[in-house]
Amino acid sequence: MVLVLIKLCTCVLTYWRNENNINKTSKFRVSLIKSFYNFFRQSKIDPVLIGKIAITNNELQPRGTVIIDNEIFDAEAEEGYIEAGRGVRVTRIRCRKMFVRRV
Numbered sequence: 001m002v003l004v005l006i007k008l009c010t011c012v013l014t015y016w017r018n019e020n021n022i023n024k025t026s027k028f029r030v031s032l033i034k035s036f037y038n039f040f041r042q043s044k045i046d047p048v049l050i051g052k053i054a055i056t057n058n059e060l061q062p063r064g065t066v067i068i069d070n071e072i073f074d075a076e077a078e079e080g081y082i083e084a085g086r087g088v089r090v091t092r093i094r095c096r097k098m099f100v101r102r103v
Contacts, residue, residue, distance in 0.1 A: 045073065045093050053103060058084050066100060075100045 054066035060077040066088060067073075075098040078091060088100035 045096055045098055047093055049073075049090050049098070050093060052090050054088050054090060054100060056082055056084050056086050056088055056100075060088075060100070066098070073098050077101070 049068060052068055054068040054073075054075070056075075057065040057067050057072060060066075060075060060082040062077040062080060064075060064077075064082075064084075065072050066075040068090070074096075075088070075090075077088075078099050078101050082088060082100070082102050087103040089103050090098055091101050092099045
């Protein structure tokens with residue numbers, strides 16, 4: 001979520017800086033759309049992670065982070081609260097959201 005806000009602020013500031021130059025503005029709009037498309041396309045979680053075991057990095061109440069193969073992912077518990085340091089299994093993935101269940 002923080003990365004999305006940073007990317008959005010960067011794009012808005014760049015657009016604001018270039019809005020007075022009409023020729024560059026239309027080219028900028030195209031590049032803005034392409035950069036947002038690439039950002040969101042690369043941010044998707046790989047479906048191969050479904051079924052893998054992860055360790056909770058912090059408490060999931062119901063949202064938090066988990067560690068899989070030394071990478072940190074945002075996750076949401078399907079069944080309420082899960083303590084930090086517990087093992088969880090990835091049950092499903094929707095867009096950039098990972099759902100986990102206690103093992």
